[in-house]
Amino acid sequence: MKSSLLLNFTADKVNNQILVEREFDAPVQLVWDAWTKPEILDLWWAPRPWKTKTKSMNFVPGGTWLYSMLGPAHEEHFCRADYKTIDTLKGYTGLDAFCDPEGNINEAFPRTNWDVRFNAQEEQTMVxxxxxxxxxxxxxGIIQMGFKEGFLAAMENLDEFIRAQFQLRLDKKPDNQPRVSSYVNFPGNTEEAFLFYREVFQTEFVNGLQRFGDIPASTETPPVAENIQKMILHVELPMIGNHVLMGTDAPKEMGFTLTSGNNMHINLEPDSREEATRIFNALSAGGNISMPLQDMFWGAYYGSFTDRFGINWMVNYQPK
Incomplete structure (x- = not known):
């Protein structure tokens, strides 16, 4: 991962503006989703120990995001964002406000115009x-209310979310020989499931059980939340016929909603970038691409999708 992420915060009192320039160590699609999908916004938008809870969201021009900020002493303050323009993967504009639970604007507080721009920069995204x-x-007034401290703390929450997302996809294979494996997700009981599978197949884990708490903290990213630290980040178990079963925990706290059917992928590891591209394009035709095939910061050429028959796939080429 990149060792230092750009951050600039400027209060321009001449033009009555606050300017924030913030770099994120992820491709633009993931960062865009994090700013525009309510289930992910709820994970990071509020600085800890506050939490965000979306009541409703319609991310279209003229649509509204109605949400509350929940405090540690059970305080609850409602806010709304009215979206004006949206340019997918590039930016959006809107007008925010404090309001009541029904979205009626509190005229005692000023409204703020937001203009958020997303700029893809190879493996990173500048917002x-x-x-x-x-x-x-x-x-x-908003500076005195602690906006700078709160907003920058929320950015760190987003760093943690991004880091967890990519750690879920890290490949522990020691070489780049082609292989096919199965990848399964659990809401928090991966360890229990894989201990059961180990007993059945009478094999041993490759590299043991890696946990989210094993992720090293850095100055750019805070430690993983305590209730997630013991969950399984990655596990591999050989079964029969040289087939490998891989797994990870994907809890709701990280924005996942697991159902029977979306919690299992066939993981393809071709031996060349060209073959990865060919397989991805052929299999995803007519399907739904969740992560376009692209270079990832950990060195893999990776993408995921659901084919037109409803089967989930990952394509992951890892060069030597």
């Missing part, structure tokens, strides 16, 4: 946020 205020006292 530029411009907040515009009607008058200087509105800008100074």
């Amino acid at each position: 530029n946020v411009t907040l515009s205020f009607d008058k200087l006292e509105d800008l100074e």
